Amino acid sequence: xxxxxxxxxxxxxxxxxxxxxxxxxxxxxxxxxxxxxxxxxxxxxxxxxxxxxxxxxxxxxxxxxxxxxxxxxxxxxxxxxxxxxxxxxxxxxxxxxxxxxxxxxxxxxxxxxxxxxxxxxxxxxxxxxxxxxxxxxxxxxxxxxxxxxxxxxxxxxxxxxxxxxxxxxxxxxxxxxxxxxxxxxxxxxxxxxxxxxxxxxxxxxxxxxxxxxxxxxxxxxxxxxxxxxxxxxxxxxxxxxxxxxxxxxxxxxxxxxxxxxxxxxxxxxxxxxxxxxxxxxxxxxxxxxxxxxxxxxxxxxx
Amino acid sequence: xxxxxxxxxxxxxxxxxxxxxxxxxxxxxxxxxxxxxxxxxxxxxxxxxxxxxxxxxxxxxxxxxxxxxxxxxxxxxxxxxxxxxxxxxxxxxxxxxxxxxxxxxxxxxxxxxxxxxxxxxxxxxxxxxxxxxxxxxxxxxxxxxxxxxxxxxxxxxxxxxxxxxxxxxxxxxxxxxxxxxxxxxxxxxxxxxxxxxxxxxxxx
Amino acid sequence: xxxxxxxxxxxxxxxxxxxxxxxxxxxxxxxxxxxxxxxxxxxxxxxxxxxxxxxxxxxxxxxxxxxxxxxxxxxxxxxxxxxxxxxxxxxxxxxxxxxxxxxxxxxxxxxxxxxxxxxxxxxxxxxxxxxxxxxxxxxxxxxxxxxxxxxxxxxxxxxxxxxxxxxxxxxxxxxxxxxxxxxxxxxxxxxxxxxxxxxxxxxxxxxxxxxxxxxxxxxxxxxxxxxxxxxxxxxxxxxxxxxxxxxxxxxxxxxxxxxxxxxxxxxxxxxxxxxxxxxxxxxxxxxxxxxxxxxxxxxxxxxxxxxxxxxxxxxxxxxxxxxxxxxxxxxxxxxxxxxxxxxxxxxxxxxxxxxxxxxxxxxxxxxxxxxxxxxxxxxxxxxx
Numbered sequence: 001x002x003x004x005x006x007x008x009x010x011x012x013x014x015x016x017x018x019x020x021x022x023x024x025x026x027x028x029x030x031x032x033x034x035x036x037x038x039x040x041x042x043x044x045x046x047x048x049x050x051x052x053x054x055x056x057x058x059x060x061x062x063x064x065x066x067x068x069x070x071x072x073x074x075x076x077x078x079x080x081x082x083x084x085x086x087x088x089x090x091x092x093x094x095x096x097x098x099x100x101x102x103x104x105x106x107x108x109x110x111x112x113x114x115x116x117x118x119x120x121x122x123x124x125x126x127x128x129x130x131x132x133x134x135x136x137x138x139x140x141x142x143x144x145x146x147x148x149x150x151x152x153x154x155x156x157x158x159x160x161x162x163x164x165x166x167x168x169x170x171x172x173x174x175x176x177x178x179x180x181x182x183x184x185x186x187x188x189x190x191x192x193x194x195x196x197x198x199x200x201x202x203x204x205x206x207x208x209x210x211x212x213x214x215x216x217x218x219x220x221x222x223x224x225x226x227x228x229x230x231x232x233x234x235x236x237x238x239x240x241x242x243x244x245x246x247x248x249x250x251x252x253x254x255x256x257x258x259x260x261x262x263x264x265x266x267x268x269x270x271x272x273x274x275x276x277x278x279x280x281x282x283x284x285x286x287x288x289x290x291x292x293x294x295x296x297x298x299x300x301x302x
Numbered sequence: 303x304x305x306x307x308x309x310x311x312x313x314x315x316x317x318x319x320x321x322x323x324x325x326x327x328x329x330x331x332x333x334x335x336x337x338x339x340x341x342x343x344x345x346x347x348x349x350x351x352x353x354x355x356x357x358x359x360x361x362x363x364x365x366x367x368x369x370x371x372x373x374x375x376x377x378x379x380x381x382x383x384x385x386x387x388x389x390x391x392x393x394x395x396x397x398x399x400x401x402x403x404x405x406x407x408x409x410x411x412x413x414x415x416x417x418x419x420x421x422x423x424x425x426x427x428x429x430x431x432x433x434x435x436x437x438x439x440x441x442x443x444x445x446x447x448x449x450x451x452x453x454x455x456x457x458x459x460x461x462x463x464x465x466x467x468x469x470x471x472x473x474x475x476x477x478x479x480x481x482x483x484x485x486x487x488x489x490x491x492x493x494x495x496x497x498x499x500x501x502x503x504x505x506x
Numbered sequence: 507x508x509x510x511x512x513x514x515x516x517x518x519x520x521x522x523x524x525x526x527x528x529x530x531x532x533x534x535x536x537x538x539x540x541x542x543x544x545x546x547x548x549x550x551x552x553x554x555x556x557x558x559x560x561x562x563x564x565x566x567x568x569x570x571x572x573x574x575x576x577x578x579x580x581x582x583x584x585x586x587x588x589x590x591x592x593x594x595x596x597x598x599x600x601x602x603x604x605x606x607x608x609x610x611x612x613x614x615x616x617x618x619x620x621x622x623x624x625x626x627x628x629x630x631x632x633x634x635x636x637x638x639x640x641x642x643x644x645x646x647x648x649x650x651x652x653x654x655x656x657x658x659x660x661x662x663x664x665x666x667x668x669x670x671x672x673x674x675x676x677x678x679x680x681x682x683x684x685x686x687x688x689x690x691x692x693x694x695x696x697x698x699x700x701x702x703x704x705x706x707x708x709x710x711x712x713x714x715x716x717x718x719x720x721x722x723x724x725x726x727x728x729x730x731x732x733x734x735x736x737x738x739x740x741x742x743x744x745x746x747x748x749x750x751x752x753x754x755x756x757x758x759x760x761x762x763x764x765x766x767x768x769x770x771x772x773x774x775x776x777x778x779x780x781x782x783x784x785x786x787x788x789x790x791x792x793x794x795x796x797x798x799x800x801x802x803x804x805x806x807x808x809x810x811x812x813x814x815x816x817x818x819x820x821x822x823x824x825x826x827x828x829x830x831x832x833x834x835x836x837x838x839x840x841x842x843x844x845x846x847x848x849x850x851x852x853x854x855x856x857x858x859x860x861x862x863x864x865x866x867x868x869x870x871x872x873x874x875x876x877x878x879x880x881x882x883x884x885x886x887x888x889x890x
Contacts, residue, residue, distance in 0.1 A: 030365055033335050036497065038499075039451050041480060053856065068325070078859070080863060134853065173875070220710075228451035
């Protein structure tokens with residue numbers, strides 16, 4: 001993308017550090033500061049068109065571009081993995097436009113941009129995790145109108161959400177929301193944690209790291225400062241519970257982590273492996289094994 | 303930003319490295335706002351016209367532009383070079399009405415204006431509220447104890463000079479939540495955030 | 507033993523290399539030039555400029571080439587480039603009354619000052635494949651007569667005859683809406699109260715949106731989406747009784763006010779299509795009835811888009827005109843939130859990104875619920 005256009009009269013095309021122009025960064029930075037000051041509230045911002053499609057992380061990319069400094073070390077994951085195509089594309093984008101150092105190791109990163117997961121390793125003070133958000137409005141599927149949902153947030157009227165969750169229980173005997181499970185932040189705003197599995201919700205509560213959320217197409221930024229109370233909505237007789245897996249990771253033997261199901265054949269053969277690839281490979285490097293482990297090899301990175 | 307030549311009497315320079323100096327200044331402010339009451343180092347080699355401090359100037363250059371009306375307190379207004387500096391480097395319109403400002407710069411912290419003079423946000427848009435950048439001479443620990451998001455347990459800080467009723471004013475501001483103003487204190491070498499979420503612990 | 511699949515940078519690089527090869531096509535065929543795209547696929551270029559909101563024929567041609575002719579992808583490329591450009595200011599409003607006309611037709615008057623100017627149009631062509639275009643030889647031939655002659659006694663073609671006969675620039679052609687306005691028969695254009703319009707690309711869209719903001723969104727909105735919405739108004743979903751007062755296509759001058767100089771400096775000409783619809787009249791006890799209007803303006807030549815925009819603009823004005831709200835085309839939150847094809851294609855297509863973490867959560871739940879449903883009642887058959 002940095003190749004200059006050489007045709008005829010066209011001027012060479014150049015881009016700023018981290019792609020965004022400085023005015024755009026200031027606008028996003030101001031939105032981030034307000035988001036931090038009002039945890040869980042969705043701050044509208046003038047989201048820009050980015051060189052990747054809406055819905056593919058433009059909000060997260062804009063937030064990362066606005067906070068990223070030359071000394072930062074960036075990790076990008078999608079579905080918990082550093083190697084999924086979209087994670088690779090976004091990481092390469094920042095390597096190219098900002099020249100920053102990148103890593104796959106959770107503990108070495110200063111900024112982690114993520115889609116759909118929170119790493120298994122506990123985040124540290126000073127780290128910032130940036131979530132890519134498709135639909136930031138937790139009430140959107142209950143009330144499609146922005147004018148209405150904004151009003152409901154202003155009045156802290158979350159009855160709709162309680163009714164929806166309760167209808168689930170009436171119909172299925174369970175709250176049938178398994179991801180993007182709504183949370184209440186500091187007892188005030190109901191917030192969509194982005195489509196992370198509800199397994200990850202408890203990691204948001206009292207986290208030492210700063211959590212930022214960017215929704216590019218919907219033009220919203222929101223935040224959870226470190227050590228902020230984040231409670232998953234539930235009922236006394238139906239308390240919030242996270243998913244539990246029956247078996248450990250087939251590669252590293254980890255339990256109490258989120259697993260991906262991998263289909264091995266068309267005869268019902270399947271295995272479960274860590275969704276967090278850094279967590280899994282770190283454990284394998286430490287000598288942990290699972291039922292389907294290969295002899296450990298140093299990961300070859302290209 | 304085109305400025306007639308006559309209006310530019312040897313203006314103080316802006317950021318030496320506009321992209322990275324702005325990022326570093328913002329990063330310090332973001333950290334300060336996410337961990338209220340914690341002094342966060344902010345190095346600035348700006349040399350703005352007095353009484354604007356170099357840290358406050360770094361905040362201004364990192365956050366202001368033509369979209370952000372800015373209010374200056376009496377001490378800063380008394381030095382026309384300050385407004386000229388901000389206008390030249392940021393393009394921000396300087397406004398007389400504090401209620402119209404997105405940012406307010408206060409050099410005389412002891413005479414911190416009433417928060418009610420500034421935009422508090424609206425119930426539908428609580429983000430449409432002012433951020434006050436207040437210059438103090440130093441930070442310490444102890445005097446004011448805070449709780450709230452960004453603080454594990456409690457955190458204490460002190461800063462001088464500030465009005466003695468600051469804790470009461472912060473508590474009143476907190477009572478408006480999610481409306482309210484946000485404060486950034488600057489002192490030589492650092493910044494300290496007091497977003498509207500901070501709850502001063504009285505009599506502790 | 508199992509080795510996890512990795513997306514990997516190598517796979518992405520290979521995919522991109524394959525894409526470049528596919529874009530180039532058969533290498534024995536000469537590579538298409540931007541001048542050919544800009545010159546011979548000019549309506550594709552117009553659409554990319556309009557919905558990319560970037561008036562630059564060469565960049566639009568580049569985008570079309572790079573996108574392998576996928577116009578929404580090309581629009582996306584134009585937008586992503588546009589967003590990085592510095593802004594120098596806002597031009598003075600263009601004066602379409604002073605347009606250098608290439609085409610101008612009115613459906614409301616048989617003849618009118620300036621005449622009906624057909625210009626380059628597909629209208630009245632017989633949509634028969636012209637096999638002669640399949641060979642380069644056809645370039646030299648005289649174009650086949652695809653349009654019927656102007657009908658005698660109507661204003662058709664009059665303006666063109668005049669233009670061809672007269673080398674001096676044509677006199678400005680008054681807009682039909684101005685002619686009607688002279689009699690007070692149509693609502694006047696909204697007065698300029700000096701408020702600068704909000705800028706859709708610089709601040710987030712919030713509702714209610716005023717008309718300038720709505721028109722901005724429609725001007726860059728997807729042609730197909732607006733076409734369908736406009737069509738729905740004709741079929742009774744918020745019917746507005748439209749007449750095409752006028753469609754004009756041609757070039758207008760763009761100039762930028764320079765404060766230091768105290769006047770506006772011309773920057774150049776752009777081609778635009780304007781459609782003004784004349785719609786159902788309104789009146790009240792105090793005001794005599796007047797026709798109302800809908801407005802469409804797009805870069806380049808795109809009558810379909812300009813007309814659809816005018817229909818939807820008119821439908822969106824229901825509240826101000828005291829009409830019932832009954833249809834999607836009147837719902838500004840629905841229309842404005844969904845008319846942008848760059849947003850729409852991104853979100854629709856993001857469904858092909860991996861979602862296996864969330865799907866795993868759903869699998870787990872559905873298995874658990876099925877197990878619970880089957881367990882308590884042995885009599886119950888496994889409902890399969």
